[in-house]
Amino acid sequence: MAFEFDADAMFKSCALYLSKGLLLVRVHGIWPDGRCTCGRKEHAVGRSGERNCGKHPVGDDWASRVATTEDDIVEWLEDGIPFNVGCLLGPRGGVIDSEDDDEAARRYRKSIGMDLLETPTWLSGKSTHQLTLWDDRLSGCKGTANPGGLEVRIGAGNTSIQSVLPPSWHRSGVQYQWKPGFSLNDIEIARTPRSLLVALSNGAGSESSRPDEKPASSMLFGEIPDGHRHRAILRWSWFKIVNQLNPLNKTNQDITMREILLLNEQNCKPKADENHVRKIVSDCYDHYRKKKESGWVPSQADAESDAAEKEIDRIESSPEGSSKPAPGSGLELYGLKKITVGKIEAYEPGEWRIEMIHSDPPEIILCVPAWEATPCRGRIHMSFDTFRSAPKTAAAVFNATRTYILDGDAGKWQRTWKGQDASKATDHQSIPGLMELLMQKKREEDDIAVGTSSLRYAQLAGYVLQVFKKATQPRDEEKPEPNESGRPCWVTPDELWFQWGRVWEDIGRSHDVQAGERNRVRAKLLEAMGQRDFSHKRHRFQSGRLEFVVFTRDWVSALESLSAGEELDWTVKGGVDGGSTKTKNHSPSTVHDGEVVVA
Template sequence: MAFEFDADAMFKQCALYLSKGLVLVRVHGIYPDGRCTCGRPDHAIGRSGERNVGKHPVGDDWGNRCATTEDHILEWLEDGIPFNVGCRLGPDGGVIDSEDDSVEARNYRKSIGMDGLETPTWTSGKSTHQLTKWDDRLADCKGTDTPGGLEVRIGAGNKAIQSVLPPSWHRTGVQYQWKPGFGIDEVDVAETPRPLLVALSNGAGRGAMRPTEGPASAMLFGEIPDGKRHRAILRWTWYKIVNQRNPLDRLQQEILTREVMLLSQHNCTPAADPDHVRQIIADCYEHYRRKVESGWRVGDEDFSDDSVVNEVTQIEQAAAADTAPKRPAAGSGFELYGLKKVVTSKTEAYEPGDWRIEMIHSDPPEIVLCVPAWEMTPCKGRIHMSLDTFRSAPKVAAAVFNATRLYILDGDAGKWQKIWKGHDACKGNGFKSIPGLMELLLQRKREEDDIEVGTSSLRYAQLAGYVLQVFRKATQPRNEENPEPNESGRPCWVAPEELWFQWGKIWEDISRSHDVAPGERNRIRSKLTEAMGCKDFVHRRHRFQSGRLEYVVFTKEWVEALEALAAGAGNNWTVKGDADGG
């Protein structure tokens, strides 16, 4: 069975790796249904982030939490969550990894005599990996490099880099496997061959153009073969950005995105993955934005191929070093947000692309707009809205901005209205109406994604959870000698055992991101007072220069009662299927 986690086999392999001196990294595994254990909705088989499934380490600080003993592996197994295993590369791990995933890379490996090298070798998907020893002459190299198309993960330059090992699962449903006769228990790790050392050392710290790359404009002419697509797309994207008058203008970004997406489909063989292309474009815009913020301005020297290659190298290094999910810059255009632009009868429109919706069957019902590109925002890419809000383009745009605190969809209100609601039949579109995102999202909604809130207690748990989220942002008094609550009414621990806040202000903050029906805040109030055996909350007043204000005061017992209410049925207020178990 694909993605079946065998804890015993994993422990034995990890113990073997440790005995051979490898430093191990816990990597997110894959659940039997194809979801990555990281929990991100887009990291699942068939979703936009499929390429990341089962490949990225657990935790942002994974480089400082590697396993060096069997006790560490036993700790990994305690939570029962499936995982893949990787090895730390570079000077700290003592090894580097060379991977071929193209004909060009395989030919280069053969040309330098590595195809017959006796060293631990394994396969993953369509690629072959070889471990060789770290060499101090690589200290000035980058984190990764690709001489001759061979992807070499070096781990130099204080970059935390790892490679996934057997018996981990690949997203294709195939396990990583040692090449027969070349397992780590069959052959020792070989020295890195001198030709590869020379190639890597010669490229250390430099952005020299690869002999076979040609100018950045090569993207426009002929076919870009597998193995060269990434660099070609990256170089052309950066070249276009620095040659624009105002690259951060939304219209300019949309035009460039559309152009690069088309070229990546028509001039690359095979066509490039659209999600990968969007990430390349986002990386380039992020690099440009950071340079501008540091005071840099485009000069004549930035138009040269050498300059383009140098900047591309920096972009690659930043991407290799940054394992955290990225978000598109504000105003970067609808396609980078995950929508798909289409042209119907000369009329531009958008299809959902990576966007989808979930229906929460609660009282009142809610719709959740799920946008993977916005997962790094406060709302985690999930925008809750009422049915009434969903039917209004301006209200949806307002809900998105309130939830993400970053993205404005209705900068051009007329355009957004048509994107969301669609185009009426007219001469320009052949007298045919074109559906908008609202209608298309409903058409593509899957019933299995709907969330059933079958009992009122689960709704109470949801609402209590909203309150706790606000409480977690509670501040401390500005003056410890004379502690005062926040005049704004937001939560403040005035004393170690006293949380002061205004009940209305709490719900005012909640309503910016969530739909709460009239009277629901009073139901929560009643549930809490019932749990505490009180008729009402404890109220106190405090005098400011502006006047006297009234506050609700919670002790830790009140907070614990709220936490108990939020826990609901095992803290699972959102359940797929029948909430009541029927």
């Protein structure tokens, strides 16, 4: 039932938050009929003050009465009045909260790399919240800010601000909940990313290396007169690029280019020529890329005003600017090297390379540094058949990166990957494709020898173990039962119940899995255990009877062996161990009969 207050669940959650160092705030709850416990008539679902329902703290001096011990929470529970719980933000609370509640804010979050940030994350209504650590560089900010539409609750400037946490109730009737695998019990609170810190400070730095110049962020506000446009655009472009998590990401480049073109339209009087603006941004990207190729590793110091202004001066004085391609002009944005043969544009591997896995079946890994921030971490696995096909390779890249489309111009990509025959346009020279050039570039020492198995099997087994690591235990130990959701649960100390398909659904949210790969892992496990099929059992819930795969610890050990590559010459790095946790099963049924299914 909506707005049902579970005192036990609330106490346990608060105890966890306190153990992580949060300062907790008692927030007015919501009665079952939709009224806020503050008692104000307008603070109720369906009334004019609905937005305040269940969101404002109890008492005017709430910031001075935060909970710091479990005894404080017990005291809150004594009056029997439902409540929500929040955490204090700002320098005293030690954390800030970033919330997106529309598509624009979500796009902005992605543009600065926060969609990939591993930090406690929860859902409230239609919004996603991320908790990150307070940074003293935010001291000059206000209580809240909205860069790119993202609402950031900072709590600076002597303001008292809190954010409501799970398991509180939202006025929509939906309970706040942690994103799976991203609760305070799962991961540590991350530092606030540099890209967000810069945005909250309205650009990188508040000073300039030239006495007569305003901060780079001045391009965001007011008019940029003729005579100042070029350098204003140049400075803001570099500050944007050097403060992004992954500036060479194609999506980030597109967003940055679009933003600067819009600023030129709105704030430059008169506006600069669009091609000139694109050229300036291109110079900045080219300078950044060359610095990276020379071995430079970006750091916080590079975002400081003095260091950034020196780089801007170097870009401005560079003699090579006139010949640089604009962002978006070709595949060189992904690290390929563009060449010209006769009148035809072609590409060489540049930063791309391949590794070959000598396995059964053999595999190829396409390695692209520019895609390291994607789910595949810049490593696209493919079969020989896929590698020999331009369309299949493009499909594999899109499936793995979930971002990059290489065959938007299918004909151009076919020629780029497979090569072109000699013709008048190529000065009668044949042009080898990337497929051939990558094979020529491949070094034998990069190849991976894995006998009759595959490194890919080990990776996939590791993914399964990562899911098993989060297995729950039954809430009722006297009448144990599996998770109705199909997620792993140690129903007994020696029996792990789960649904095979659900495990792979969870894996698919974070990793690219090709068709048939789950079946190959299954076949490897069956071979290792000498079985023809998994052991299956059924359990009846109120919603009906569900079938589960049941693993003993021997099966988990076999999976660990597959992940670690035992008796082989390679291993997979990373903490992927199995076992049970103390997490409770929050979706129990009320019927407890199990039936063994005879295979």
